[in-house]
Amino acid sequence: MEGYRFILDGLCLSLCVWFVGCHPDLRELISKRGRNKEGKIRLVGGRTEYQGRLEVFHDGRWGTVCDDNFDRFSARVVCRQLGHSGGKVTEFASGMYGPGEGPTWMDNVSCEGGETRLVDCNFPGWEIEDCSHFEDVGIKCDRVEEGKLRLTGGATPLQGRLEIVHDERWGSVCDDGWTQVNSRVVCSQLGYSGGTVYEASDGSGTGPIWMDDVACRGDEDSLMDCNFPGWKLEDCSHFEDLMIACDPLEEGTVRLVSGQNEQEGRVEIVHNGKWGTICDDDFDENDAQVVCRQLGYSGGSVAREAAFGRGKGPIWMDQVTCSGNEQRLTECEYPGWRQEDCSHWEDVGVVCIPVLTVPEEEEDRNEVESNNSPI
Numbered sequence: 001m002e003g004y005r006f007i008l009d010g011l012c013l014s015l016c017v018w019f020v021g022c023h024p025d026l027r028e029l030i031s032k033r034g035r036n037k038e039g040k041i042r043l044v045g046g047r048t049e050y051q052g053r054l055e056v057f058h059d060g061r062w063g064t065v066c067d068d069n070f071d072r073f074s075a076r077v078v079c080r081q082l083g084h085s086g087g088k089v090t091e092f093a094s095g096m097y098g099p100g101e102g103p104t105w106m107d108n109v110s111c112e113g114g115e116t117r118l119v120d121c122n123f124p125g126w127e128i129e130d131c132s133h134f135e136d137v138g139i140k141c142d143r144v145e146e147g148k149l150r151l152t153g154g155a156t157p158l159q160g161r162l163e164i165v166h167d168e169r170w171g172s173v174c175d176d177g178w179t180q181v182n183s184r185v186v187c188s189q190l191g192y193s194g195g196t197v198y199e200a201s202d203g204s205g206t207g208p209i210w211m212d213d214v215a216c217r218g219d220e221d222s223l224m225d226c227n228f229p230g231w232k233l234e235d236c237s238h239f240e241d242l243m244i245a246c247d248p249l250e251e252g253t254v255r256l257v258s259g260q261n262e263q264e265g266r267v268e269i270v271h272n273g274k275w276g277t278i279c280d281d282d283f284d285e286n287d288a289q290v291v292c293r294q295l296g297y298s299g300g301s302v303a304r305e306a307a308f309g310r311g312k313g314p315i316w317m318d319q320v321t322c323s324g325n326e327q328r329l330t331e332c333e334y335p336g337w338r339q340e341d342c343s344h345w346e347d348v349g350v351v352c353i354p355v356l357t358v359p360e361e362e363e364d365r366n367e368v369e370s371n372n373s374p375i
């Protein structure tokens, strides 16, 4: 009996060893996990997530990168890969962030700037280096997004002195040559509507005057995409700082985002002054019709499962049920704002049908005919 058990135990043990060591599926799974992390990067030892000693994951472990020949183009690739903007090489990094441990994985890294990952850049090869950990490269990414806007010093958050970020610093915008179209671009970038200039500045602005003689076409998503002579090219004083007032977004306003044309896109709706998305659960053709009609189209159809990409921010509506005759989406039935159990993978979109317009010629002829007809 005992012997039998001994054999059974042995068999079981060898089976287990075979399963872990040799089972092809499991082996693949284990190596896949390591491979998924391959080429990942992180910043270590900084006060914030935006800076630190650069480390890269290779061959199952984290290692450092030598600062020899590491320039700002490579630094920008690092920051972009991490989802930040900007990118500078920190001087005396090992003093600031501490020297790293383990292998120095990369040396003489040379990025062109367009790469999406650090490992796509040129370097002589893994662990081909002549460095010590005192040469570990440190990187500092931008905390504030280039081109970001704000209105400061106003009576409400919707008005104030216009400020824009360049080179990580807030600065003002000069009112020379400013147009109504520019104001609209500013307010829509800030997530509001409208846009008017009000009263002269009191000159209390500080910092750089970043922009002057700005000329927008009107379809720009960001003020820095408009025409202007260049950052800090100005002949202004802070008395000419722009003061802008925007209007709040109207409750229940809808828009279509990220479509190929303006008739289609992810449906977004305003609640409490903020844009949010709508979940596709139970969203049918009737609901799509209402959205399209609210936007001035004659009808439309539904596009599910984030067909136009995933939105950000709140998912305002779920289980929307329209009869199809409503003028606005908010007149339809739904459990309540933010009553949802969805993710942005379920953001609904619509494809609208434009209103058929009678060609102008025909209209003219009708007019002539009716003028000629006896009364």
Ligand SMILES: *[C@@H]1O[C@H](CO)[C@@H](O)[C@H](O)[C@H]1NC(C)=O
Binding pocket: 068, 069, 107, 108, 124, 128, 129, 130
């Ligand atoms: C890095 O480049 C320098 C020349 O800029 C060279 O002297 C050095 O040997 C290179 N290091 C490695 C490890 O290739």
